Amino acid sequence: EASQGDMQTLIPLSFLLMLVTLALLTRSVSGTVATLFVILFSILTAMGLGGYLGFPITPPSASAPTIILTVAIANAVHILVTFLHEMRLGREKRAALVESLRINMQPVFLASVTTALGFLSMNFSEVPPFQHLGNLVAMGVVASFIFAVGFLPAAMSLLPVRVKQIGNDDSHLMHRFGDFVVRRRTPLMWGMAGVIVILVAAIPRNELNDVFVHYFDDSVPFRQDADFMTENLSGLYIIDYSLDAGEAGGISDPQFLREVAAFADWYRAQPETIHVSSFSDIMLRLNKNMHGDDPDWYKLPEERNMAAQYLLLYEMSLPYGLDLNNQINIDKSATRFTATLKTLSTNELLALEERARMWLQQNAPHIANAEGTGTSIMFAHIGKRNILSMLLGTAVALLLISLILIFALRSVKIGLVSMIPNLVPAAMGFGLWGLLVGEIGLSLSIVAGMTLGIVVDDTVHFLSKYLRARRENGLSSPDAVRYAFRRVGMALTTTSIVLVVGFLVLSLSSFQLNAGMGLLTAIVIVFALAADFLFLPPLLMKLEEKKPAVKPATTTA
Structure with missing residues (x-):
């Protein structure tokens, strides 16, 4: 009953809020329509494959369409926002699409792989419904990448697109924000470090505690x-x-x-x-x-x-x-x-x-x-066992994601540094949860592994633009940070807002495991954006302040 209720109410509500949010942020009707089809195709592909594999619909797995909807939209948004940005700068539609794919293909692919790995880590869970949820969302993420780089550009090339040209982006909001981060990099870095330390110190305040009957709210x-x-x-x-x-x-x-x-x-x-x-x-x-x-x-x-x-x-x-x-x-x-x-x-x-x-x-x-013995004792013990198994799953996912980023970014130092803004958001989220709630239930034990793949998305896109500016354009570290904010800042903000809205919708579920998971995930995503905007850039500038600008590449890939 809880599963059916969620699927009848939360999924339509998620679609409505996502489309309204996306339309307001991108100001493109055709882009919103094309993104809608990317989401629909991704959900149908994942749920269809789940049906062939025999996955049952349980309260946790019933939240898969909502999570796929929120995660899949990120791939489409990055390609769409860059495409619209290029057109506003005066590029012709086809050239803008080609440039958007050139810039975003690698980071979108990396973000999809790391997100899928994060959700696949849920297979370490002791609870089969959470395993099914992780596998369904992982399949949806892979499908969303295929449709985002295959269907979306083709659809946008056929649909009418109207944008207001701005000529240059020197007055762009993200350009000004990038200047602010560069100017205030030292206080920002130490200020964020202080906030991180305070919140991480509150993690021990959390206590593993569940009430099985309270998995369902009073309306059930x-x-x-x-x-x-x-x-x-x-x-x-x-x-x-x-x-x-x-x-x-x-x-x-x-x-x-x-x-x-x-x-x-x-x-x-x-x-x-x-x-x-x-x-x-x-x-x-x-x-x-x-x-x-x-x-x-x-x-x-x-x-x-x-x-x-x-x-x-x-x-x-x-x-x-x-x-x-x-x-x-x-x-x-x-x-x-x-x-x-x-x-x-x-x-x-x-x-x-x-x-x-x-x-x-x-x-x-x-x-x-x-x-x-008995089901009551079983549920009491499974929470603690799930914590231990998900710690292993998160560690495995972290190791694989680190290796992928080091290889893809072609820098051991940058790859390792990228793990800081990837690990910090979950730690901050659990710390804030410890201060406000103090209890972690069965579903919250999977949030660290699940969000690891999601928050990597922001880091991958920011670092890819930063390294592109350093290697292709020969910019200094501060100028590369400004370039990254200008090229990907709005896309990251858009995807983060959409993700937060989507997971907050999930927090309205009558099944409290899904509700708690949605709320904590939304908190972690907010912290991830803060870490990537306010902590990662100052950290990069600090580490590379003595490293000279690289000579620009003579050819462009």
């Missing part, structure tokens, strides 16, 4: 029913134990029964407990029944043979077709113990499980191999 019938059930009937959170007596027929041992009864009393005394069901309760009632319902005999049998006979009599008296196999095993060596709990967070559930384990170790020597 399941959440309403679950809350009503917990308040008026029973609870959804259950811990099961298999209490092993260590021998066949051992559940009739009076000492074992006393320890089971004591464990049940301990659980009932815990504030998290609603109800406890144990085999010792049956034996208490049987002993009382066999003595004429005398309340004084509401106690456990003191002899093993007597307890075994009571159990046999009880089994034989059950109606036809009923047995105790849901509570005891065949050879009567173990019994089931069930604790029904209130709605608990991950940490509360794990803390209760740990207290129970310690109590059994200290007070129940005749009970062996007692570990809490």
Whole structure:
């Protein structure tokens, strides 16, 4: 229901907001229409391939179209904005398209590869729906690159395009902003470094904590029913134990029964407990029944043979077709113990499980191999396991992306420096989350790996223009920064705004895993733009301030 609701409301809303935002920023109706088809083709390709591969539609994977929409638009925007910029400078349409492809082919390809790698890192997740989400978005990103460099230029060459020529871009907003960054590079670098340190220091304030029932907001019938059930009937959170007596027929041992009864009393005394069901309760009632319902005999049998006979009599008296196999095993060596709990967070559930384990170790020597099980325990543990697996996935993605950038940019130093603005945004985002919220759920554990590929997009485009200015035009480092802002600053701003709008739409989802993921991703993208505009350029100028301008290339690729 949550998946269907998201697909019926969020995807149309995303399309509407994206197109309005794109039209306002590019001021081109034909460009907006062509970009719309690039997005549609990318989504249909990814979801179609997902269907052939047998991916189920789950709440996480249902957000794939919205994420593909926001990520795929970036490739089209870079080509489109450069094309319109060239036409405003006076180039003829075909020449402007060729120049846009020449300038953007490598960075768009690199951004697509790194973005796909970031989402593919979600395959390290312990949760299959997140694996499906990562694979669907990765396929959509690859498809968007193909359509952006194949379909978009062809469509723009056929559609009418009207632009207002400006002759030169010396008064361009990004040109002035580039001048500001160059003039204020030292205070900007140290100021951003201070903000980064403060936010990164707040990361430990985050605590892994989830409430399974709260994955859905109050508008979802399941959440309403679950809350009503917990308040008026029973609870959804259950811990099961298999209490092993260590021998066949051992559940009739009076000492074992006393320890089971004591464990049940301990659980009932815990504030998290609603109800406890144990085999010792049956034996208490049987002993009382066999003595004429005398309340004084509401106690456990003191002899093993007597307890075994009571159990046999009880089994034989059950109606036809009923047995105790849901509570005891065949050879009567173990019994089931069930604790029904209130709605608990991950940490509360794990803390209760740990207290129970310690109590059994200290007070129940005749009970062996007692570990809490059940879906509640599974969800409580999977969050922590997911954190560890996604750390590995993020590390692998970071290594691959670093190698790709070093090779593509033909500079080990620049490739390594590029990792700073790629890693810093996620760290800043989690730091701000720690200050404002302080809890990280299951879905937020995948944000670092997922956003790594997205934020690389800004860095790749800025560095490619910076290096082009250094190598082809022979500009100094400050002039190369101005050139990069002038050529790609508006495109990066446009794509970032579009991405933020798209992921903020996802934060409206009734499925809280998607909502939290969308909100934190939007925060990370904002920090990524700030890092690439206010921290990376001063850092480049600082590292290359003594490096002379390169002699311009005699030929242009």
